[in-house]
Amino acid sequence: MTAVPASRRAAAALPFLFAGLIVWAVRFLAVYGFTAIACVNGWSGAVPVVIVAASVVAIAVNGVVIAAGLRRNGSEAGRFLGLIAAAVAALSIIAIVFETLPAFLVDACAA
Amino acid sequence: MSDTTAPDLPNPLPRPPGELEELERVWRRPRGIRRLTEVNNSQIGLYYIGTAVMFFLFAGVLALLMRAQLALPENALVDHDLYNQLFTMHGTVMMFLFAVPAVEAMGVLLLPSMVAARDLPFPRLSAYAFWAYFIGGTIFLVSLFLDVAPRAGWFMYPPLSSAEYTPDVSSDFWLLGIGFIEISAIAGAIEIIVGVLRTRAPGMSLDKMPVFAWVMLVFAGMIVFAFPAMIAGTALLELERAFDWPFFIAERGGDPLLWQHLFWFFGHPEVYIIFLPAAGFLSMIVPTLARRPLIGYRAIVLAVIGTGFLSFGLWVHHMFTTGLPAISMSFFSAASMAVAIPSGIQIFAWIATIAAGRMQLTTPALFVLGFLFIFTIGGLSGVMVAMVPFDWQAHDTYFIVAHLHYVLIGGMVFPLFAAIYYWVPMISRRRLSERIGKVVAVLLFLGVNLAFFPMHVSGLMGMPRRVYTYPDGLGWEVTNLLSTIGAFVIAAGVALFLFDLARNLRLSTTRNAGNVWDAGTLEWLPTGTYQTRSIPIVTSRDPLWDQPNLAADVEAGRYYLPGTATGRRETIVTSSVDARPQYVLTLPGPGWTPFFSAAFTAAAFMLLTVKAVIPAILCGAIAIGGIIAWMWRADIGPRAPVDIGGGLRLPVNITGRNAHATAGTVVLILCAGTLFGCLLFAYFFLWTVNADWPPAGAGAPSPSWAAIAAVLLLAASLAWRAGRGVLTSHDQPRPRLMFRLLVLGAAAAATAAVVADGVSLWQAGLRPADSAYGAILYAITAYQAFLTGALIIMAGIVFARSLAGRIGGPWRLSFEVTALFGHYVVVQGLVALAVTRLFPGVAS
Ligand code: HEM
Ligand SMILES: [Cu+2]
Numbered sequence: 001m002t003a004v005p006a007s008r009r010a011a012a013a014l015p016f017l018f019a020g021l022i023v024w025a026v027r028f029l030a031v032y033g034f035t036a037i038a039c040v041n042g043w044s045g046a047v048p049v050v051i052v053a054a055s056v057v058a059i060a061v062n063g064v065v066i067a068a069g070l071r072r073n074g075s076e077a078g079r080f081l082g083l084i085a086a087a088v089a090a091l092s093i094i095a096i097v098f099e100t101l102p103a104f105l106v107d108a109c110a111a
Numbered sequence: 112m113s114d115t116t117a118p119d120l121p122n123p124l125p126r127p128p129g130e131l132e133e134l135e136r137v138w139r140r141p142r143g144i145r146r147l148t149e150v151n152n153s154q155i156g157l158y159y160i161g162t163a164v165m166f167f168l169f170a171g172v173l174a175l176l177m178r179a180q181l182a183l184p185e186n187a188l189v190d191h192d193l194y195n196q197l198f199t200m201h202g203t204v205m206m207f208l209f210a211v212p213a214v215e216a217m218g219v220l221l222l223p224s225m226v227a228a229r230d231l232p233f234p235r236l237s238a239y240a241f242w243a244y245f246i247g248g249t250i251f252l253v254s255l256f257l258d259v260a261p262r263a264g265w266f267m268y269p270p271l272s273s274a275e276y277t278p279d280v281s282s283d284f285w286l287l288g289i290g291f292i293e294i295s296a297i298a299g300a301i302e303i304i305v306g307v308l309r310t311r312a313p314g315m316s317l318d319k320m321p322v323f324a325w326v327m328l329v330f331a332g333m334i335v336f337a338f339p340a341m342i343a344g345t346a347l348l349e350l351e352r353a354f355d356w357p358f359f360i361a362e363r364g365g366d367p368l369l370w371q372h373l374f375w376f377f378g379h380p381e382v383y384i385i386f387l388p389a390a391g392f393l394s395m396i397v398p399t400l401a402r403r404p405l406i407g408y409r410a411i412v413l414a415v416i417g418t419g420f421l422s423f424g425l426w427v428h429h430m431f432t433t434g435l436p437a438i439s440m441s442f443f444s445a446a447s448m449a450v451a452i453p454s455g456i457q458i459f460a461w462i463a464t465i466a467a468g469r470m471q472l473t474t475p476a477l478f479v480l481g482f483l484f485i486f487t488i489g490g491l492s493g494v495m496v497a498m499v500p501f502d503w504q505a506h507d508t509y510f511i512v513a514h515l516h517y518v519l520i521g522g523m524v525f526p527l528f529a530a531i532y533y534w535v536p537m538i539s540r541r542r543l544s545e546r547i548g549k550v551v552a553v554l555l556f557l558g559v560n561l562a563f564f565p566m567h568v569s570g571l572m573g574m575p576r577r578v579y580t581y582p583d584g585l586g587w588e589v590t591n592l593l594s595t596i597g598a599f600v601i602a603a604g605v606a607l608f609l610f611d612l613a614r615n616l617r618l619s620t621t622r623n624a625g626n627v628w629d630a631g632t633l634e635w636l637p638t639g640t641y642q643t644r645s646i647p648i649v650t651s652r653d654p655l656w657d658q659p660n661l662a663a664d665v666e667a668g669r670y671y672l673p674g675t676a677t678g679r680r681e682t683i684v685t686s687s688v689d690a691r692p693q694y695v696l697t698l699p700g701p702g703w704t705p706f707f708s709a710a711f712t713a714a715a716f717m718l719l720t721v722k723a724v725i726p727a728i729l730c731g732a733i734a735i736g737g738i739i740a741w742m743w744r745a746d747i748g749p750r751a752p753v754d755i756g757g758g759l760r761l762p763v764n765i766t767g768r769n770a771h772a773t774a775g776t777v778v779l780i781l782c783a784g785t786l787f788g789c790l791l792f793a794y795f796f797l798w799t800v801n802a803d804w805p806p807a808g809a810g811a812p813s814p815s816w817a818a819i820a821a822v823l824l825l826a827a828s829l830a831w832r833a834g835r836g837v838l839t840s841h842d843q844p845r846p847r848l849m850f851r852l853l854v855l856g857a858a859a860a861a862t863a864a865v866v867a868d869g870v871s872l873w874q875a876g877l878r879p880a881d882s883a884y885g886a887i888l889y890a891i892t893a894y895q896a897f898l899t900g901a902l903i904i905m906a907g908i909v910f911a912r913s914l915a916g917r918i919g920g921p922w923r924l925s926f927e928v929t930a931l932f933g934h935y936v937v938v939q940g941l942v943a944l945a946v947t948r949l950f951p952g953v954a955s
Contacts, residue, residue, distance in 0.1 A: 013688045014308075021420035028424050028683075031796070040799045054154055077316030077689050080409070087413045096451045102441035 017081060019065045020089030024096060025060040039109035047067075048103040055100040062096075067090040120669040121757030122645065130674035131644070138641035139231075141701045148701040148822030150234040152302075153249040153642070155241050156220025157538065157618065162245050163213035167343035168605070168907030169206040170254060173197050174821055175602055178562070181615070182595035184535040184583040193577030195262035195882050199285075200255055202265030206381065207289050208248045210523055212332075214388035215299045217530060218327040224537070224634040225321050227649070227674075229642050229682040230698050231306030235705045235741060240298035242709030245290065250717045251288040254281070261285035264577065265814065266374050267348070268358040269367045274352045275386045283720040285563055290345035291716040293338045297782055300331035305774045307331075307688040313671060314649040315690045321632050321652070322405065325412050329419040330384055332839035335778060336423065337380040339786035339846035344373035346791065347890060356879045356886035364883035366800045369793055375426035376789070382518065382869060383422040383450075389414060390457055393479060397461045398448075400476050401468025408461035414453035414460075415773035421450040447497035454490065456484070465787050474548030478529035481556045485521030489514060492567065507577075510570025516563045528608070536624035537634060540617040547611040552772045562597025565590035637666045644682055645670035645756075650692075664887070677763055683755065684771060694762045695753055696771055699744070708737030735904065742908050755858075776928045783898060787939050790891050791946060797883045806882050816871030817948040821941060823864035828937045830857035831930040840922050845920070853915050854926075858906035861936055865896045868944070891943050898936050905929040 014021070031054050038047050066089045072082025141148050149155065177197050180189040189197065218239055223230050239686060261281045263272035271661040272282045307328045311320065336724045348370060350356045357363035359370055387774075399403040401902065405411070462483075470476055492514040496502045505511060528551070536542040569590040581587055626635040631653030636643045646670045651657035664670060671692070672683060680698040687692055711734035718727035750763035765771065798804045805811065834853035837846055869892050880891040909926050912918040918926055 018416065018420070021416065025420065025423065027920070036799050038797075071599060075316070075689055077318050080316075080318035084412055084416070085408065087409070088416055090412065091417045091453070092420075095424070095446065098445045098449045099424075102445060106441045 013081060016068075017039060017085050018088065019085060020062050020092040023058050023061050023089075024066070024092035027054050027096060028099070030054055034108075042109075043107040044107075047109065051103040055096050058096050059093050062089040062093050096109075114857075118672070120664060120760070121648075121671050121672050121755070122669050124667060126668045126673055130668070132735055133678075134641050134644070135639065136675050137678065137680050137700070137945040138639070140640055145701065145837070150238040150699060150701060150705060151640070151803070152219050152223050152234055152237050153230050153620065155234075155237050155720075156216055158245070159216030159219055159241050160213060162241075163209055163216050163246070163579075163851070166204055166208040166248060167213070168609075170209060171602065171605060173201040173204070173255075175598055176594040177201065179773060180579065181591050181606070183592070184581055186580055191579040191580060192262065195577075196255060196258075196260040197280075198577055199261045200252075200263055203261065203285065203289065204248075204252070204254060205519075206265060206385075207242075207292055208251070211296055211381070212244055212292075212383045213527060214330065214385060216328070217392070218303050219299065221534065221634055222303065222324065223310075224636070224638060224642055225632060226307065226310060226315060227312035227633045227643055227646055228306065228322060229638065229646070230310075230316060230680065230868040231302050231694060232682070232684070232698070233302045233305065233775060235699055235702070235745075236298050236372070237302050238705035239301070239630035239709045240295040242706050243298075243713055245782055246710055246713040247288060247291050247295070247716065250713065251284065251292075254284045254288075266378065267373075269348060269351075269370050269371075272348065273359060274355070278500045280720055283349065286345040287716045287720045288343055288347045290349070291713065292793075293342050293345075294864070296334055298340055300334040301775050301778045301837050303327050303331040304335070304778050307769055309684050309771055309774060310682055310696075311685055312649050312681065313685055313690055313692050314647075315685075317688055317690075319649055319652050319690075322408065322411055322415075322689075323388075323391040323396035326387050326394070326415050329386050330391075331423070333380050333384050333387075333419050333784050336785050337377045337384065340373050340780055340789045341377035343368055343786050343793070344377070346372075350879075350886070350890065354880065356889070357883050358797075358886055358890075360883075361381035363881070364797065364801050364806055365886070366797065366883075368800075369796050372426065372796065373789060373793070376423070379394075379425045380422045383418055386517065386522040387418060389523045389530075390415075392526045392530040392533075393461055393482065394457070395630075395632065396475050396529055397464050397479060398468075399525040399533075399628045400473060400479070401464050401470045402629075403468040403654075404631075405460065406463040406467060408652065410456050411460050414456040416448060419455040421446060421453070425450060434560050434611060439711035441499075444497055451490065451494065455525055458487075460569060464549075468612075473532075473632035474543070474545055474552060474923050475529040475551055476785075477552035477556075478525045478532065481552060481559075482521055482529070485517055485525060485556075485559060487521075488564075489517030489519075498656045505570060506883070507575055508570035509566045509574045509576055512576050513563045516559075516566075520559050520563075525555070527553070533628065534634075536614060536627045538618055538620070538623055540619045540624060541615045542624045543611050543615050545729060547607060549612075551604050551608045551611065554600055554607065558597050558600030558602075558604055560597070561600060562594050565593040566599075569594070577596065596672055626662075628653070633759075636662055644668050645673040647671075649818075652921065669921075671757065671759070672755045676755060677750060681763075683761070685771075686769075688902050692755070692761055692763050693769060694765045695755065697747060697750070697764055699706060702741075702744075704737045704741040705745040707733045708741065711737065727814050739904065739908060742905075742925070743912075744914075746917075746922070746925040748917075748924075751848035766921060766927055770924055770927075772924050772928050773931065776931050780932065783935065784939070787894065787943075790887070790894060791942075794887050794946065795892065797887055801883070805884050809882060809884055810877055812871040812875040812877065812888075812948060814948065816867050816874070821863040821944055823860045823867065824937045824940045827857045827860035827864070828934055830854075830860065831933045834926070835930060838919065838926060847913060851910055854906050854909050854913070854929075857930075857933055858903050861899050861902055861933065861940070864940055865892065865899050868892050868895065868940075888947055891947060895936070895940055895943060898939065902929070902933055902936050905932060953954055 025036055031051050034050055035047055038044065066086045069082040069086030069089065140151070140154060162453040176189060177194065180186050180194060230736060233783055260278065260282050261267070261284055267282065267285055270276055291680060300707065307324050347358045351358050357365040358674060359365045361369045389657060393413060394405060425443055496514060498503055532543055532548050567588055574584055574587050621639050625637065631652060632645065635655060644666050647654065647665050648671045654661055675681060676695060677697050680700055681695050682698060684693050684696045685692055711730045715727045715731035715734060718730060748764060750761050754760050830853045834857065837850045837853065872888055872892060879886045906929055909918065909929050910924060946955045
């Protein structure tokens with residue numbers, strides 16, 4: 001066992017672990033906010049398009065996170081971190097797909 | 112990394128004489144009245160859990176009163192006004208004074224020993240949080256006896272709770288009392304996050320961390336992001352009640368739905384905030400009872416993280432009947448179903464572990480089985496109400512009461528009982544009685560099902576919730592009588608549990624019953640007031656099972672830090688991912704400041720409820736004085752490096768990125784930022800509900816003032832940077848005067864910026880009471896002023912420290928923390944200006 005000096009990498013570990021769900025949260029808020037504004041202004045036609053576009057972008061970013069997580073090596077803890085980060089990103093892809101389906105099924109701004 | 116064979120252990124035997132005595136001396140617990148000064152987390156954890164159980168009993172008695180009233184139709188035991196207070200107090204106390212504090216208390220109690228730290232990094236913060244909760248909560252209860260208890264339901268919807276319909280002080284009690292207790296929960300969360308990340312035993316890398324530590328990390332993270340929404344909501348509603356700022360009054364551009372958004376943005380995660388730690392108990396208990404390692408550790412970690420995040424995407428499912436756009440509601444309906452996936456993963460992992468092992472039917476095991484049954488029913492009725500059309504039917508009926516109690520009692524109360532029966536041997540000379548415990552478990556199980564199952568039926572027959580009585584002849588008599596009988600069966604079970612505690616609970620740190628379950632995790636190492644004699648090197652997830660002779664070697668002092676290296680209370684700080692030792696952190700010993708600061712903070716809030724403004728300000732000032740005294744002694748600066756064994760020489764008390772205080776400040780900033788985000792949400796929300804934004808006739812604040820404010824803010828940031836440069840420069844002697852001027856200048860610039868901002872609002876003719884537009888602008892500025900006030904105090908301390916020679920060179924943690932916060936204040940100020948001044952009215 002040796003002591004370690006300060007490192008930037010350690011500070012980035014947690015954000016990376018949660019990256020998938022941070023992407024999910026950003027997409028969620030963006031879509032929610034856009035829908036609220038769009039429905040007030042009567043742009044209901046744009047809503048499904050924007051939702052699908054946002055989901056595609058978010059899923060792509062999560063794909064990158066998954067790849068980065070699976071490629072991570074080093075210590076046992078580092079590999080564990082990468083694996084969990086990838087799984088977290090996969091989980092958020094499932095959640096994003098779930099939350100995109102209504103765009104095809106529901107009339108956007110009906111009350 | 113060294114392995115576990117004896118010759119490699121860091122410290123040789125025999126240990127020098129006097130080493131243990133010295134360790135005992137620095138960790139000695141104060142006696143008599145000075146017990147109030149103890150700050151050690153294990154001790155505070157005990158007070159904490161005891162208090163939470165007391166609040167549970169209190170709220171339970173209120174429930175019995177309600178059930179007694181509802182036993183028969185047209186009963187006259189309790190009138191409608193008292194009934195309103197009863198259900199409001201019952202729900203509020205259960206949720207805010209029992210459920211969250213109880214699990215937070217278990218974290219504070221168990222985590223230090225589970226990660227084999229001597230203590231978590233901010234003991235005084237925990238002590239402050241506990242006393243604030245204890246004193247504030249107790250005063251809150253008293254309101255019921257004075258007939259001023261809140262009565263608008265545990266979620267306090269305006270307009271019912273607003274000044275027009277509740278003119279007395281009862282809602283103020285709720286808003287200030289509960290708002291205040293949220294602050295204490297946040298303080299505890301900061302302690303838990305930094306503790307879990309930075310004080311784990313060497314070698315306990317993230318992949319070897321006990322599930323409970325993962326769970327508490329996510330739990331505390333959720334508090335950091337959820338509770339500020341609640342604080343924002345209560346602050347806005349209190350501003351409306353006290354000063355008539357119309358956030359929720361539709362005639363003046365406000366909207367009661369804003370409250371519902373803020374409340375449920377907090378309130379839904381709250382359910383998981385309660386449930387996750389309880390699940391964490393189970394992930395610790397189940398493997399021990401099944402006598403094998405947990406199956407699916409990684410899946411559980413994933414599930415815990417997933418639940419923590421996804422639960423924030425659900426808040427609107429409490430508002431399906433409020434007329435939002437259909438598509439928005441369907442997001443939340445979908446998310447409600449998605450969040451069931453991670454919960455399912457955890458349940459399958461436990462069942463698999465039980466099936467693969469040999470589970471004995473001990474008392475904790477009975478509670479685990481009870482949990483599985485009750486929580487599953489709650490989950491099923493939950494899936495039913497997540498369907499929008501079904502919710503339209505069940506909304507506000509007893510079906511919901513049944514659902515929420517199945518979830519909360521199954522998901523939290525049963526695991527808590529399992530945890531108490533399981534962990535009492537760690538803190539008590541005798542374990543609790545297995546025989547009595549089994550009877551308790553059976554009584555609670557039968558009682559809960561008898562009390563709450565019939566409520567589903569009452570609800571489907573149309574019985575609304577929150578009614579103090581009901582007429583004869585609607586067919587509701589039988590189910591209600593059964594519910595009442597069930598409630599009293601629960602009470603009998605709880606009474607028997609108290610009897611067991613009285614008979615067998617004999618608190619002791621040094622001579623506890625010990626590892627009676629033959630469990631594998633570190634909280635079962637032999638302990639003293641200093642936790643473990645030496646700090647082990649961990650190489651496995653269940654060290655006591657996999658590392659032979661660990662307990663004996665730890666107790667003999669063969670691992671790290673077998674005595675006190677600095678002559679003070681201290682613990683080892685390790686890196687967050689790999690848990691490699693980084694430095695030794697000295698910890699504060701007993702002192703009065705946390706207790707007194709907490710008492711006077713509580714007094715200040717409670718005096719505000721009854722509008723005693725001057726005494727409240729006095730108490731607030733004393734509390735701040737106490738906190739200043741505490742901060743003054745907090746940063747004792749680096750010391751000479753020390754040996755902890757195995758040839759490892761560690762620095763003592765470092766500064767910079769890796770320091771514990773930096774981590775704590777970052778968490779605090781996340782909290783402050785979330786609160787600010789909630790205010791911005793309110794701004795945009797009010798914008799979407801108002802056709803005119805800004806409303807016709809409202810003045811526009813002049814852009815030149817905003818520009819001045821922005822320049823001042825940037826100047827403040829530059830001054831913080833320059834101050835750091837001066838402090839770390841190698842010039843001899845250091846230019847102290849320059850440093851002091853920069854600190855004062857930075858604080859002054861931030862202050863001037865917020866003043867300029869306020870003046871510009873006023874000059875434009877805006878008044879907070881005129882419209883929701885004015886109100887939210889002033890609220891954002893007021894929040895900026897509040898943070899600036901905190902910054903002034905911090906800067907003042909740094910300035911005084913510089914005068915006293917308590918800062919300079921490597922001794923600068925208090926400055927770095929202040930500067931970090933100072934930069935945040937600048938960023939927030941700039942964002943606020945950009946949002947409110949650059950484009951008002953662009954969207955419509
Ligand atoms: C231990 C046995 C318990 C019994 C017999 C019980 C009974 C009741 C009753 C009769 C109501 C009022 C229903 C109404 O009039 O609408 C109620 C409401 C409520 N209970 Fe319980 N309860 C128990 C435990 C709990 C626990 C452990 C929690 C939370 C951790 C809890 C949280 C709530 C909440 C949030 C409400 C809603 C209050 C409101 O409508 O504002 N209860 N309970
Ligand atoms: Cu919910």
